[in-house]
Amino acid sequence: MSITVHITNIIQENVIKAIQQLYGETIALEQVQVGATRKEFEGNYTIVTFPFTKIAKKKPEEIGEELGAYLVTQVDEIQAFNVIKGFLNLVVSNGFWMDFLERIHHRTDYGQHPANGEKVMVEFSSPNTNKPLHLGHIRNNLLGWSCSKILEAAGYEVVRVQVVNDRGIAICKSMLAWQKFGAGATPESTGIKSDHFVGDYYVLFEKKFQEEFKNWQQSVAGQQVFQSRKKSDQDETTFFKEFKNLYFNEYSALGAEARAMLRQWEAGDAATVALWRTMNGWVYHGFEETYHKLGVSFDKYYYESNTYLLGKDIIEDGLAQGIFYKKPDGSVWVDLTDAKLDHKVVLRSDGTSVYITQDLGTARLRYEDFGVSRMVYVVADEQNYHFQVLFEILKRLGEPYAAGLHHLSYGMVDLPTGKMKSREGTVVDADDLIAEVIAEARANSQERDTLSDVSQAEREDILRKIGLAALKFFIIKVHPQKRMIFDPKESVDLQGQTGPYVQNAYVRIQSVLRKAEDSAQALLKNPKSLEYNTLATDEKDLIAQLYEFPGLIQEAARTYDPSVIAAYCYTLAKSYHKFYHDFPILKAESEAAVAFRLKLCSAIAHTLRFGMNLLGIEMPERM
């Protein structure tokens, strides 16, 4: 976007001048409220005059009249005004809108801000390697991806990373189950997508473990434990449910084997490490396929197997600086009670790391790797407390990037029946879901029969774009902070406030431009459009909406909130659909009108495409 000052700033500054001249008081910029004029009134921008009544000692209406008169004479872009109660509505001149459209209609990157020299890291996805990706990961990936795109559009250089949790007891469970029951099967030999293949062994382990646990519960040993350890009024079922973890760690044969495997892995046992590499390799292969389908990618992968020992040096730093303290047993703590965050262990008494030690170390490592001034962590809201603690510690340590840390926290995706639970088999698988939405788009398209003349490959590409748009838009349009409900049984909507609705506005424009053929190019360059001086309200509104786009991107970047871009794209598409319905374009009343409307269409198409791209949504040329 050009460096031109937004018109609301011009208005604000002139209101300040007017108040100075008329009433002899100096006010701050923030005191001048300039908003968009509501549809029912005439005008583009509205100033609220109530706050000035004390300064002016006049009625809001009088102030409105006086300010309006001043602005019309002093500001070229303001053509007229009207006052309704305490609201001063300003009408921006046609010339201003026309000039603006002339400047941007050909720009495919309208909305892109110039580089600001700042580098920001966005961490997202961050899966465990024992299970395939599910609906929760989809929300995470979409938020992370669009957040990074928005930051780029706002002028940042972005580094996309993910931290892969590739170690620990969970992957050992899959490994063990495969070793014991797999009989040498591979993803290739079974034809199962490789991350699902590994996930199936994780599920198999849990199944075998449950069987073992059940048998033990009936055994003499199990009953003895129940009798001796149960709390007074606890029944058998409840007791054993709560006892599960302890059983795994202290009684289970399978548990012992899995833990032994983890120890061997940590000791660097060659065979165990080889198996671990093989199975994680399968998982990564499957993940990449899903990422590819989702349209996300990463610049750098951090593996916890490499980073889980990091952070010890930071502990030393913190102790030296007196930020941490050591307990007699050797464990290291931080006192964050003055930040309302309690005491927190940062190193175990045996000298090994806890989760946050690793995160401290990884933060510093990333800074050393990329020199970013900001880091955004896209992680579900169940970790809010963890990130408050992490950021507070990094701040106290005086890390150079500490002021630029942000936790993009998002709510869980619930099913109509409640939470997704893997144990109850209600987890919505990412690959299944993607396939379903595309199938839905296909079914819908067949009824419509508008794509019968395109090639098979092209049609599949279009359907893929439509299906994914439906899914992505549905998720992105909800404010990240809110929990959202997703009903997988009810097929994703393709009509109304949806991705395909926005795509359709774009497709209609492309269709018009195709119809205009050669003349379109000439008309798009035709300065005659400037002679079109009877701008209808709908046309003016469309240009005014386009005008707000760059500012909105900044807003979305500032608040790390992609949902505002989704809302914008929808509103713009809605306005266009109405315009398209009510106004002829190629058969407009004059050559100037045709040229103008084509430029308007072109600008809208570019903006919609750019905006949807920020959400990770591709635009088809037809549908």
Add this chain to the structure above:
RNA sequence: GGUCCCGUAGCUCAGCUGGAUAGAGCAACUGACUUCUAAUCAGUAGGUCUCAGGUUCGAAUCCUGACGGGAUCACCA
């Protein structure tokens, strides 16, 4: 129990740095395709913005307190 988040139409969601009559979509009902793609448009109906106080010229929006839902408060990750 402490802390944090959420509560807006039957359903899914906007609006929340205080401003005009609280907006969309879905579902329901009515109408518009010989005219640039009807995945569209126009209309009807649907609200105690959870509740109660407070601040203000003005509160869905800010403050306090209830109520309801969720998360978290491990030498787990």
